[in-house]
Each structure stands twice: as structure tokens, then as C-alpha cells.
Amino acid sequence: MQASNLEFCLQLAKGIARQFGPNCEVVVHDLASNDPETSIVAIENGHVSGRRVGDGPSHVVLEALRDGGEVPEDRLSYLTKSEDGKILKSSTIYLRDDDGKAIGIFAINYDITLMLAMEDALRGFTATDLPQEEPEHISRNVADLLDELIEQSVKLVGKPVALMNKEDKVKAIQFLNDTGAFLITKSGYKVCKYFGISKYTLYSYIDEAKSASEK
Secondary structure: OOHHHHHHHHHHHHHHHHHHOOOEEEEEEEOOOOOHHHOEEEEEOHHHOOOOOOOOOOHHHHHHHHOOOOOOOOEEEEEEEOOOOOEEEEEEEEEEOOOOOEEEEEEEEEEOHHHHHHHHHHHHHHOOOOOOOOOOOOOOOHHHHHHHHHHHHHHHHOOOHHHOOHHHHHHHHHHHHHOOHHHOOOHHHHHHHHHOOOHHHHHHHHHHHHHHHHO
16 A cells, blocks of 8 residues: 555544544555555554554455455445454445555444443333334423414314314314313413414314214
């Protein structure tokens, strides 16, 4: 590998390792020498896999050298395992010369062992008995809550207020009544204004909705 390429890879490796911290190992392999046993020419956070400069080989190095430098496809975001049992999220990017021949490998190995353990613990903690399409929103105040309930009633009907007939509005009012929307102070006035009905009509729709649900 040319000195300028190696210098750039070393600079990039340092930047990535510094950005993502001590669990992020970045390795540069030199394939130009065709010597897989000492292919590592630069490494940051080598404690992740226990390797250092001058070490080698790895299976990806051998794969690249196996067919005389014919370059395999890059492998991104796959799982690997270190000798001491760490689970790593890895990416392998092949460096090519002008002829397309593999001259190096730039690899990133991120130790996700603790994250996987935390994921299992968190999954048990966040699991619910009943499936939900999306997390339930917690409103900051009752005015916001009423607005959200009105929006939900419209979503339930499936059409804008301007296109609603009487049955649609009764269905929306029934939803609001069932969810306790009318327990909110002055909710009746806001609902009447939103649906374009009178207070008398609102009470009539509520009674009609109650009668329908009792049948």
C-alpha cells in the first residue's frame, strides 16, 4: 500500500475511533505485500479484539488474497465474535488500486456485547401485555388532550368534518363521550364549534349514541 494511502487510512481510523470511543476498533490491512501473517499495518482500540500492528491474518484477508487479489464485495454491518467471546458489529471495506485489485482492507469492529445484554433486559422491561400500534401520547394539559381526542374521533370516522353526515358525527360524539372528553371543562362548547352543531344537537347526539350502544 502506498504511503499516502496508508497515511490517509491511519488518519481516518483515528478519527472514527475517537468519535465512537473505546469500544470501536478500526483496523487497516495491507494486502499489497501478499503477506497475510503481518497484514495489520494500523489499528485503533486493538484491545477490542486483542490484536496489534503486525498481527494477522483474518478470514477476510485470506479471502481477498485467495484468488490473487480479486476483490470480493464489501461487507457492511454484520456480526463477528472475538476470541474472548465479545460480539462485534463489523464492516469490511476493500481498498482498490486503479486496476481494481485489492491493496488493503479498512475494517470497523464495534463491541456491542453489553448493548445486546441491555437490549434483552430492556425488552423485558418495555414489553406490554397488549400490542399497541404506537406509544400513547401524554398530553401536557387538558386543552391539548381534548384536541387530541377530537382528532382521534375524526380519524375513527375516516373523513373530514366537512364531509361528515349525521351518522358520522354521532359516531365521533360517541367516541368522545366514551373516552371521557366531556368531563373536561367547556369541552361541549369546543366540540360544538368543531363539528358545527348546536349545544342542543350535541346532547341529542350523545343520547342517540348511548341508545345505540345499549342495544
